[in-house]
Amino acid sequence: MDYSTLLIIMLGCPLAAALLIAVLPSRSVPQGIYAAIHLVSLAGVAVAGLALVASVFFGADVFALGGWFHLDGLSALFLGLIAVIAPCTGVYSLPYVAHDVADGRLGPSQVKQYYAFFSLFVFSMILAVTSNNIIMMWVSVEATTLSTVFLVGVYRTKLALEAAWKYVIVCTAGVAFGLFGTLLVYANAADVMADAHQAVFWTAILPNASLLDPSLMMIAFVFAAIGFGTKAGLFPMHTWLPDAHSEAPSPVSALLSGVLLKCAILIVLRFYILTAANVGPDFPQMVMMILGVLSVAYAAFEVYRQGDLKRKLAYSSCENVGLIAVCLGLGGPLGIIAALVHCVAHGLTKALMFCLAGNVMMKYHTRDLGRIGGLLKAAPVTGVLFVAGCLALAGFPPFALFVSEMAMILAGVAADCWWAVVLVLAALVVVIMALVRMIAGSCLGRVPEGVSRGDVGVLALVPEAVLLALVVMLGVALPGPLASSIEDATAIVMNCESACEGASLFDDALAALADDPAKPEEVLL
Amino acid sequence: MFGYPLVNVLGACLIITSMMVVLARAGRTAAWLYSLQSLVLVGVLASLGFVTGSGELFTWSATAFATKVVLVPAILLYALKKIGDDAQADLPPKLNPMKSVALVAVEVFVCFVAVSGIDLPTAAEVKPTLAVSLAHFFIGLTCIVTQRSIFKQIFGYCLMENGSHVSLALLAPEAPELVEIGVATDAIFAVIILAVLVVRMARYAHTLDADDLCELKG
Numbered sequence: 001m002d003y004s005t006l007l008i009i010m011l012g013c014p015l016a017a018a019l020l021i022a023v024l025p026s027r028s029v030p031q032g033i034y035a036a037i038h039l040v041s042l043a044g045v046a047v048a049g050l051a052l053v054a055s056v057f058f059g060a061d062v063f064a065l066g067g068w069f070h071l072d073g074l075s076a077l078f079l080g081l082i083a084v085i086a087p088c089t090g091v092y093s094l095p096y097v098a099h100d101v102a103d104g105r106l107g108p109s110q111v112k113q114y115y116a117f118f119s120l121f122v123f124s125m126i127l128a129v130t131s132n133n134i135i136m137m138w139v140s141v142e143a144t145t146l147s148t149v150f151l152v153g154v155y156r157t158k159l160a161l162e163a164a165w166k167y168v169i170v171c172t173a174g175v176a177f178g179l180f181g182t183l184l185v186y187a188n189a190a191d192v193m194a195d196a197h198q199a200v201f202w203t204a205i206l207p208n209a210s211l212l213d214p215s216l217m218m219i220a221f222v223f224a225a226i227g228f229g230t231k232a233g234l235f236p237m238h239t240w241l242p243d244a245h246s247e248a249p250s251p252v253s254a255l256l257s258g259v260l261l262k263c264a265i266l267i268v269l270r271f272y273i274l275t276a277a278n279v280g281p282d283f284p285q286m287v288m289m290i291l292g293v294l295s296v297a298y299a300a301f302e303v304y305r306q307g308d309l310k311r312k313l314a315y316s317s318c319e320n321v322g323l324i325a326v327c328l329g330l331g332g333p334l335g336i337i338a339a340l341v342h343c344v345a346h347g348l349t350k351a352l353m354f355c356l357a358g359n360v361m362m363k364y365h366t367r368d369l370g371r372i373g374g375l376l377k378a379a380p381v382t383g384v385l386f387v388a389g390c391l392a393l394a395g396f397p398p399f400a401l402f403v404s405e406m407a408m409i410l411a412g413v414a415a416d417c418w419w420a421v422v423l424v425l426a427a428l429v430v431v432i433m434a435l436v437r438m439i440a441g442s443c444l445g446r447v448p449e450g451v452s453r454g455d456v457g458v459l460a461l462v463p464e465a466v467l468l469a470l471v472v473m474l475g476v477a478l479p480g481p482l483a484s485s486i487e488d489a490t491a492i493v494m495n496c497e498s499a500c501e502g503a504s505l506f507d508d509a510l511a512a513l514a515d516d517p518a519k520p521e522e523v524l525l
Numbered sequence: 526m527f528g529y530p531l532v533n534v535l536g537a538c539l540i541i542t543s544m545m546v547v548l549a550r551a552g553r554t555a556a557w558l559y560s561l562q563s564l565v566l567v568g569v570l571a572s573l574g575f576v577t578g579s580g581e582l583f584t585w586s587a588t589a590f591a592t593k594v595v596l597v598p599a600i601l602l603y604a605l606k607k608i609g610d611d612a613q614a615d616l617p618p619k620l621n622p623m624k625s626v627a628l629v630a631v632e633v634f635v636c637f638v639a640v641s642g643i644d645l646p647t648a649a650e651v652k653p654t655l656a657v658s659l660a661h662f663f664i665g666l667t668c669i670v671t672q673r674s675i676f677k678q679i680f681g682y683c684l685m686e687n688g689s690h691v692s693l694a695l696l697a698p699e700a701p702e703l704v705e706i707g708v709a710t711d712a713i714f715a716v717i718i719l720a721v722l723v724v725r726m727a728r729y730a731h732t733l734d735a736d737d738l739c740e741l742k743g
Contacts, residue, residue, distance in 0.1 A: 135693075135700065139707040146714050149722065158730040162738040165722055169678060172715055173669055176662060176685045179708075180692060187696035191646050196699050216645065243741040 003055050004064040007071060010048035011126055017041030018119035026112040031101070034115040035094055041119055042090040045126070049083025052076070057481040063132070067201050070132035073488030077340060078129040078259075078266045081347045084470065085258045086122045088463040089251040092355050093118065095460040096251055099362050110154055114249070117154075120147040121255065128263045133200045134186060137267055138179045141231055144260055145171040152248045163247035170240040171231055178227020178267070184220035185274060188212045202270055206495070209277035217278040224271040225287050231264035234325060235295035238318045242302075245314035246367065250358025253310060257317040258351030262343045265324055269493060272328060277495050281331050289329025293423060295322025300427035304434040309357050309367045312438065313350065316393060319431060320346045323408065326424060330411040336490040338407035345400030345474060352467035353389045356382060359456045359464075364448070369438060374447035379455040383443050385464050392471050394435040395428060400474035528576050529650040535569045536654030539691070543661060543684050544629055547668045548622050552614045552676050556601045559683055563593035566687055569654065570694050576650075579698040585705050589690065592709050597683060597716050604720035605676065608727045616674040616734055625671060632663040645696075655695050661688025675726065675733050679719045686712045 153164030327339035574582030668681030
């Protein structure tokens with residue numbers, strides 16, 4: 001079987017599962033059938049996804065359906081996130097949904113709705129990261145919104161519906177700006193390219209990027225950054241994020257925060273690459289730096305202020321997306337490497353934390369941190385994982401976020417951008433204070449009355465254990481293929497594949513840091 | 526009067542009809558006016574097809590007629606019927622009509638100024654309509670922000686979507702058919718989902734007032 005077919009199979013698995021679940025009658029079909037279809041489709045996603053990612057890591061460049069879909073070193077990183085996090089959160093959904101059914105929060109039709117839209121959500125994210133057609137990229141980002149609305153509002157309470165409404169209206173309106181940016185790029189490319197029909201393909205536009213009109217490209221990038229930045233949760237377009245993340249079921253929050261935000265970042269990156277190839281990196285870096293610094297500065301204090309566990313984690317997502325934008329704003333090989341490693345590290349860590357938040361909610365029946373205490377006594381395994389997850393999120397070694405945050409600081413030093421380094425460090429200190437306070441308040445102390453002792457089921461712990469193991473593994477040492485794939489992805493972002501042939505971006509970046517801060521850009525661009 | 530001038534005149538009609546949608550007091554009236562606006566949009570697409578000789582644009586105008594003139598208003602009217610009279614779908618907007626008209630006029634002016642600086646051969650002859658399509662984003666946004674009834678906020682999204690459609694036709698008339706189908710299908714699904722959400726809001730929360738939906742803050 002060739003890789004193009006495998007990519008189609010990967011797209012087909014969750015779509016077929018969603019359609020199959022949708023046509024089954026909710027009253028007469030046992031919920032186990034939905035769960036089985038859900039698991040089979042996610043197994044397909046995991047196997048096909050990891051095989052595709054491995055093939056790209058070893059040098060393949062996969063195209064499918066006449067160039068409409070494309071998997072390169074950059075999108076492979078994000079596809080890898082989907083292939084790992086979607087099955088983990090999918091497995092975690094089984095005990096979580098069963099608990100909600102037992103609690104009377106979900107009825108048969110809502111269970112069916114949950115599994116159907118979960119599969120559709122996974123499908124739309126795979127579509128977003130593998131689309132090579134720039135207009136289809138927009139359609140797929142819009143599809144991620146439409147497929148998750150009913151997941152956010154699945155509980156049908158006033159608050160859940162309010163969150164769903166804000167989510168859909170803010171994101172569809174925001175992403176409409178992304179479409180305008182996309183159309184400007186297309187129209188611009190169609191004018192300069194010999195075959196106008198090729199102007200919808202990102203891989204066809206890139207070699208011609210230097211011929212495009214610079215002022216139009218700058219306008220298009222601003223529209224794209226605003227439009228897709230809305231979906232990524234960048235300040236000030238982030239308003240949907242804390243509401244949707246807090247009201248959605250925890251596995252959905254994990255998928256939203258762990259993967260969806262990164263898919264939107266990938267689309268922004270695609271426009272970043274085109275714009276940088278046209279007008280140079282300074283303009284897109286400036287836009288990303290402004291959005292990133294505002295997001296980090298605002299969200300760090302919100303992380304500290306929140307008394308609701310899931311809202312705290314949601315603002316932390318906003319802060320981390322801001323950090324990714326700051327890394328892109330710093331630019332250079334180190335900045336890009338930091339951004340990509342942070343995407344992967346934060347995706348895994350936040351999926352872990354939202355699943356653990358689900359365990360806490362199953363145990364305490366609340367998200368109010370004032371009413372959560374003694375987690376280490378009440379649910380020891382969840383407690384230990386929770387402490388480790390909080391430390392990972394705070395960026396302590398030996399966890400993966402330490403690596404990316406350290407790289408970001410080095411990128412700031414290399415770029416001689418001290419004000420950004422100081423600001424980011426200050427924000428990180430605030431976040432560390434918030435998370436340490438959460439550990440002290442929730443994990444230590446007395447167990448509130450009415451909370452029984454004993455952990456949640458094994459099925460609700462295994463996905464978190466897997467995610468934590470990956471977070472530690474990436475923090476201790478990036479596996480060779482992953483490190484080289486991050487280098488490949490960085491080369492794509494810096495649009496310098498031919499210039500970097502045979503060289504190691506890691507080594508160049510670090511050597512340049514020691515010698516001359518300006519050297520990496522000179523060497524690579 | 527034919528050719529590009531006709532396209533630009535129809536573009537001006539789009540602004541007038543979108544203004545009428547924003548100002549409509551009743552949800553039902555807004556749905557009919559939106560249907561009228563979409564008919565003008567179909568006219569824009571068809572006249573562009575004549576001018577540019579693009580066969581795709583005739584197909585687009587046919588699909589736009591089916592989806593926007595017929596289907597979207599039908600979905601919204603059906604949703605209104607399901608909502609009933611309890612949930613205040615016809616709440617007045619936060620801004621009075623004069624202020625709304627003034628705001629839209631400013632938005633249109635700013636868009637004309639912005640588009641005048643664009644130097645793109647594809648859009649050279651249709652700059653006024655391009656400005657109109659850009660203005661639709663902001664008129665839609667204005668509708669979303671100023672309407673108290675979340676049912677009427679849906680029209681804000683629809684106006685933005687019409688703006689996208691015109692932009693797509695002006696800037697990418699040769700785009701593959703599947704792209705247009707993707708955008709149109711996406712819009713239909715978005716309207717269906719928004720309508721279902723509004724009906725659920727009326728059923729479970731018994732309100733469609735945006736001011737009542739502010740419990741999630743901070």
